[in-house]
Amino acid sequence: MSRVRLNIFIEPDHARRLDELAAMKGLSKSSIIAAALASFLSPDAADRRDAAFAKRLDRLSNQFDKLERDQTILIETLALYVRYFLTVSAPVPEAQQEAARAQGRLRFQQFIEQLGRNLMRGRSLVKEVHEEVFPDAGQFFAMDDPAAPGSGVPDEERLA
Template sequence: MKPRHHLYFDEALSAELEALATSPGTTKSAIVADALRAYLARRGAREVDTLLKPRLDHMSADLSRLRRDLDILLETLALFVRWQLTVQAPLPEADAAARAVGRERFEAFVTQVGRRLGTGRRTFGENQERRP
């Protein structure tokens, strides 16, 4: 048994409900129940959107900053590599000592990058606050 409810509608809404209920197999109770279910479902969805919107906006802003930082980093690296390749003369094949020093410097560089990444410290933008 379903609980009974007494509802009051204005004349215009009551006339529209009467017109909809004239279709065969349709009742006023079914129309009102469907409308109420749809209304409650939309209201719940709006509440979820209201709760998630600030977080999604924050994430979008973070992604935009990351994209900007990545573009700056890639452009800086590309310009440095281009400058290095055009200015720096290649080492002669016979200069093994210079090549060994270059390998040592490169290994030290890679070690330093690994250490920085491992500790979370950054050279560029160290004074900027980190967000949780």
């Protein structure tokens, strides 16, 4: 079978990566390019690319659904807390309002500082409290485990 010689121009980065791959695999650059071209031109190449995109989009969709669920939980938690706080808080008498504002500013500053410390440490207060309450529960926040509850994997797939 005869072969056709082509002179092509490629980006310097692609040329470097091709050289590295050829050296690492012990193959000629021509054979690597021929295999890549055959894969690109094959009739099912588009289907494979579409399947890869669909798989990635499914993962992104699952991650988005989890973020949306978490945001809904956060908003509901905040709303319930605000309603509870406003229900149980007694009004401050007029004579004590300035002192209450000063105390509020101080408490808010302390809150912001604590929030900053937690964020800098990379620890979650919710996770810490959960570990204190349920020390033997294992990983509640198993983000790296795709089969963990809340990981975006549907229950029927996780439980199968």
